[in-house]
Amino acid sequence: MKTILLSLASGLFGAFLFSYFQPAQTPLMPEPNQPLARQVSQMYAASPVNADFVAASAASTPSVVFIKTTSTVANQYDIFDWFFGGGNGGREQRVSGSGSGVVFTPDGYIVTNNHVIDGATSIEVVQGKRSYKARMVGTDPSTDIAVLKVEGKNLPAVKLGRSRDVQVGEWVLAVGNPFNLTSTVTAGIVSAKGRNIGILGSQFPIESFIQTDAAINPGNSGGALVNIRGEL
Numbered sequence: 001m002k003t004i005l006l007s008l009a010s011g012l013f014g015a016f017l018f019s020y021f022q023p024a025q026t027p028l029m030p031e032p033n034q035p036l037a038r039q040v041s042q043m044y045a046a047s048p049v050n051a052d053f054v055a056a057s058a059a060s061t062p063s064v065v066f067i068k069t070t071s072t073v074a075n076q077y078d079i080f081d082w083f084f085g086g087g088n089g090g091r092e093q094r095v096s097g098s099g100s101g102v103v104f105t106p107d108g109y110i111v112t113n114n115h116v117i118d119g120a121t122s123i124e125v126v127q128g129k130r131s132y133k134a135r136m137v138g139t140d141p142s143t144d145i146a147v148l149k150v151e152g153k154n155l156p157a158v159k160l161g162r163s164r165d166v167q168v169g170e171w172v173l174a175v176g177n178p179f180n181l182t183s184t185v186t187a188g189i190v191s192a193k194g195r196n197i198g199i200l201g202s203q204f205p206i207e208s209f210i211q212t213d214a215a216i217n218p219g220n221s222g223g224a225l226v227n228i229r230g231e232l
Contacts, residue, residue: 052228056173059230061183063158064175064223065127069097069120100176100223103155110148112222114139117146125150126180142206161231172212173226178219188214
């Protein structure tokens with residue numbers, strides 16, 4: 001009997017010490033008898049990955065800008081122009097386009113995709129509530145990269161990561177600013193690295209893409225792919 005009592009006392013004392021020194025864990029299961037939407041909210045609020053997404057989104061969205069372009073194109077002749085004259089055949093017309101870009105330096109250098117600004121006669125960059133006239137610094141169709149410059153100061157430059165450190169299976173966020181809707185953020189993982197899929201039309205394309213299953217919205221071209229630290 002003494003042995004049994006001593007064993008029970010030792011077990012209770014050990015359980016007490018374990019519960020006292022063990023840090024409290026936030027339960028991942030939602031509270032019962034709650035509306036479904038609240039249960040889902042509770043589950044996501046308890047997830048450390050969700051906290052990482054929020055921090056990465058807050059760090060990167062101010063650096064992603066809206067880009068609006070205007071191009072001039074010539075209309076092709078219509079067969080009726082030959083017989084009846086008139087029409088708009090051969091005349092030039094202005095065409096608008098848009099995409100996203102990333103603030104690379106605080107003094108106004110912007111990185112985007114070459115196809116976003118290709119052929120543009122005027123480029124406008126919107127960051128927050130401010131609009132800037134942008135000038136072209138350089139383009140590289142072989143990598144589909146373009147660099148713009150706006151006359152701004154203390155712009156929210158994106159934090160830089162290292163592509164060589166990216167791991168397959170790592171969480172990433174795709175951040176864009178389509179149609180000047182402030183920002184859109186989608187999440188996914190890195191599916192593969194070094195992809196060459198033949199989408200660049202230049203004579204000597206250089207392709208080494210990071211493949212991700214994060215959903216991309218129309219107008220996201222030129223936006224940022226960031227890790228959970230908010231690094232480009």
